[in-house]
Amino acid sequence: MLARLLTPTASLWCSQRYQGLRRQGGSRLGSAGLTLVWLLAWTLFPLERHGWQWVLSHAEGLYPHLARPRVGDPLRILLQSLWIIVRRPRPIPLRWPASWQRAWQWGTQALGRFLIRQEEKGLAAARATPREARWKSVLLCAVAGTLSLLCITQPFTLEAQLVFVIMLMGMAFILRAVPGRYPMLMMMVLSLTVSCRYIWWRYTSTLDWFDPVSLTCGLLLLAAETYAWIVLLLGYWQTAWPLNRPPAPLPADPAQWPSVDLMIPTYNEDLAIVKGTVYAALALDWPADKLTVWLLDDGDRASFRAFAEEAGIRYVARPTHEHAKAGNINYALRQASGDLVAIFDCDHLPTRSFLQMTVGWFYRDPRLGVVQTPHHFFSADPFEHNLQRFRKMPNEGALFYGLVQDGNDMWDASFFCGSCAVIKRSALDEIGGIAVETVTEDAHTSLRLHRLGYTSAYIRIPLAAGLATESLSAHIGQRIRWARGMVQILRLDNPLFGKGLNLGQRLCYFNAMLHFLSGIPRLIFLTAPLAFLILHAYIIYAPAAAIALYMLPHIFHSALTNSRLQGKVRHSFWGEVYETVLAWYIARPTTVALFAPTRASSTSPPRGA
Template identity: 60%
Template sequence: MIGQWFPYTRLRRDQNCTRVTAFILALLQALGWIFLRLESPNWQALQAQHKRLYPHLANKRPSIGDPLRYAIQTVWLLFVRPIDENHQRRQRARRRFRARLFDLLKVVQRPWNALSDAFARLPSTISPQLDEGSRKWSAMRWKTRKVLYIAIGIVASVLILICVTEPFDYLAQLVFVILLWAIAMLVRRMPGRFPTLLLIVLSIIVSCRYLWWRYTSTLNWNDGLDLTCGLILLAAETYSWLILILGYVQTSWPLNRKPAPLPADTREWPVIDLMIPTYNEELAITRGTVYAAMGIDWPKDKLRIHLLDDGNRPSFKAFAEEVGINYIARADNRHAKAGNLNHALTLTDGELVAIFDCDHMPARSFMQLTVGWFMADPKLALVQTPHHFLSPDPFERNLGTFRNRPNEGELFYGLVQDGNDMWNAAFFCGSCAILRRSALEEIGGFAVETVTEDAHTALRLHRKGWNSAYLRIPQAAGLATESLSAHIGQRIRWARGMVQIFRTDNPLLGKGLSLFQRICYANAMMHFLVGLPRLVFLTAPLAFLLLHAYIIYAPAVMILLYVLPHMIHASLTNSRMQGAYRQTFWGEVYETVLAWYIARPTTVALFSPSRGKFNVTAKGGIMEENQFDWRTARPYLVLSALNMLGLGFAVWRIFTGPKDEIITIFVSVLWVIYNLLIIGAAVAVAAEVRQVRQTHRVQTRLPGAIKLSDGHSYPCELVDYSDGGAGLQLNEPLQLPVGTPVSLIVQRGNREFLFPGTLTRSGGLFMGLSLSQLTPQQRVEFVQCTFGRADACHRTCSYGVTRASRCAPNTVTPRRRPTMIRA
């Protein structure tokens, strides 16, 4: 008797399903009988039309993928294909409506464009009046200006407070947000920094108003589940709001510092110890950095190169002796990189200390562009330059976005550090930097208490009253992390270390820092607490769809009137400030990939800052075939499944839930779909792309020539190069067999260099050249002619508004230039 109605038995006997399929489908049917009113007229009508609505599922044997097929077909039926009989009539009505709407928009567009153009011309029109006003303002007594500052600040604060706290009904809130949106759309086309500051003010007003509304009007204190879920979401939103406001302050006025000139007399130039710390990296990686350092344009008697080998490897010692640089090793590895550097400080005495990771090859102009500021400012302790990468990171390689979209680090090195520099808060980033020895000695050397010794060292320098500087000109190029797991491991260390600093040496407390230095440091450290809030945002709509918990206890229309302006203004403002360095969607993807993995380490570090150890980031690895990193992707797949389950429950609620919840369900579905897009991109990053090159090829455009054994030379252009070869493009076709010995001629400055090689590819205008037989001296010269050129990083620009255009040599304009920076 039981077997006649029990779904498992029926599916196994009548439908010939497998045990797993029968069990899962039977379980889903049982849940349906428990939670769904299958006896209702709506469900009966749906069952009667089953064959017409789901023809591909009606007459097939049930399978384990059927629930997903039903969900996809249901979404298509609901949102894509109308099923009513008046379809054609409604389509014609929609076309007529769209035509009338477009006609209306054309009428409105003309005055809007005129007004927008007028706003765009406004800065140039009123510029003379502003200059005159600025002169009069500067001529005022400081006490008068101080009184005016205070008065203006009080008035502005009162007005903002009124805008934030004044309660509005639906219509008033709609008018308010449309007005602020119109102002934002008008001023965003205006050049200059004032429109940016105005956009920041508008975004702050809208976001503060949203948060005020959330705290005062959207919590259901009468239901424990609603209140718990609502408070969790509100805490995540408060964190995001705080990071948004601090970020505005941090990057509102980027300094864009230019190099300072050096004295004409080279005898006044300081002695510099250039340190290259290494632990377990391959010699092939370290060798290029040493060769490039040997070619730096600085008096040889004032530049000392040190290879700091924490691995105590004989091959590294022999290499250092071969090329004539100093080799330093120690008996233990205590305090990792910071301990290695501190040990080297005790054995050297140069006035300045330059530091490069073993995979960061410096340009020969590095000292010429950075040291001048130490001569100009006796209290300057640090000059930091960007970290530029020759190879794609896992996001760029696996998603195919290398050089056509800003990478993860562009925002920090392109905008954030420039904003920090405005407030004398530029961070030390561990490499591509130069520091004053006396400043390091005053703070006891590099900080060893946390796993991010670089940022902690900079914080201690600033606490002691030392200054820092940031030059947004790439002067070294390195290798990005090779796999997603290695990338995540590196970010976990950064996140743990920054939270350790926040707990053990909180920048908001203690003496020595200015207000804005405290803000810059606090924002950098709190940013790494994003893991838990991001996971909350990725699962928040499920609280309503799965648990029927009202996480925002307010009408759906009111939610849209507050949430959308908050998001739109933040997006408009950030797109203007960060447009060349970060795209909003990809920022969400970067945070999502890291969220699960940094949530636990940062939480542990927040309560137990002494835990955690330094881990070295693997570089220079290979991947012999495409593979999917299931282990790393597991959290994203779980989140994806949960959000898909939420979509299924949304369909169920549309059919069975109250009619007045339809808009709320629609809003939740939009949220879930956006989450799925982000999670989908995160899953795609886990699909590792094959990478078999031992040395990465760098795209370039360098003039050169090839010379044959008979003495004939042919002009060509280097289109790419690596440590062991080069790709060439000839001006006219040349037929040579593979294996032909040729020599590559490259010019640097006034000198020509000849590199013997062998053709590995030949056909038409393009040739491939192997340079595997170079002598040690020729390898040094080849690296200095390619990787170590002063314009090497400019030639490997990455995307749209390129780094080359932002940092091109013609922007380097010191007041006087006694030395020539040669290529």
């Protein structure tokens, strides 16, 4: 009967399968039973097709955990099959039918065109009636906020929660395939809805108030989850609409271009490294009478002085060495007189067009204080070298320079990163030079410029290339310095308070500083299972089904949204590797800086980047 339901090709294949089993020594009954299984499978799946034949021939590689039969094999096959269908790794030639692909592509493109038309209509209406559009936006936000609050706090049964999260997952999958910025914003809304609902559920339904050990461990985990939720929320705000600013043109007459002091601070670096940066600076496409290259030698070495004289550049060696790199630059500023100051680490080689690509914005915006460009590295950092992932994955800074700084620029909050930047000299004089109160003098300097009303710009075009840290100890030491300094700024010059910053700038600076407090929360996440295994503490006091229906959608939506948002600038797995390794080292210095910010700077930090 089953054979009549199959195509001639399927019937022939099953017959051949039966004969093959018989030739291998199978009994008539056993071979017939296996053939019956294949017949039943064929009623549901077209096993004669190339894709299924490939799966069957590579079953051992696709399902390696099924080497010997076990009771849970059906569940394992289901989970592995879902992973293969969703991820579709490159070696697996599984494809949706062509008609399905065409229908999906047409539908997503149509939805994208519809959203773009609605966006254009909304912008046109806002330009025509700005006051009315503003009130409509306020009313829409109030209604949306009220509905979101109800959606987040409304208690659901487990069945209702299951239906709710399935609907939102389906919407997220559709939106992920739709091009444009508005679908991305809608994915953020879905992610925040699910994540806020999870945090609300954790606070109201998952703490065991009658067991002190479980309560203590549960509160620690909840605090870490709250930190992660705040960082997720601020991260969406920060990168919702990256600006991607293009270069601005300079005046046609070079005589009108400003004079530039290009400063290269050094401390204990080899002269061979510094020479390349000096020669690249001398080769900049800029009028020679308007460019002065300064070699700032905080090591006071005779070989550097001789090289500076040979190259025809200015050499500065200060008599004292307080405040490390910031003090080195401030001492040289007393002798320089250019309109702009360009700063490069001694291993960053600028391209010939660096100044022509960056200085034009100072003419377009008279209140512009600093223009920053990415830090690009032509050597592998310790992670990329040891894991053999150089040029195969984004490095640790790709997310910041490829997305976050562009997002900051939208809110006028992009900040100076210590190198590959141009700063207006008059603005520096107004704030008293490079900030020296913290060990991250670059970000603190930008914060002071923004407080005085100066703007900033970020051009996401690599215009210089440098050397990455060569050893893991140097890499960790550099990150500890950054983390400690940003926490110092959070305590000594908190961006959430004080005058001069708008809301976007306050939140972007706060998120940048909050990011470096991730050490302890990440350690809590890593060690939380030990509370159950060793102390028998119920850190999440809820049924397993409820944990799955609230936690898994939160993880799924945040991962899916960040995958769409971050694209090629961050791979989730390797990003976790970076941050997990660093968490063990930055936890202590950031905690010390949080409670004793002045003590954290008592030791002299490295003069490098």
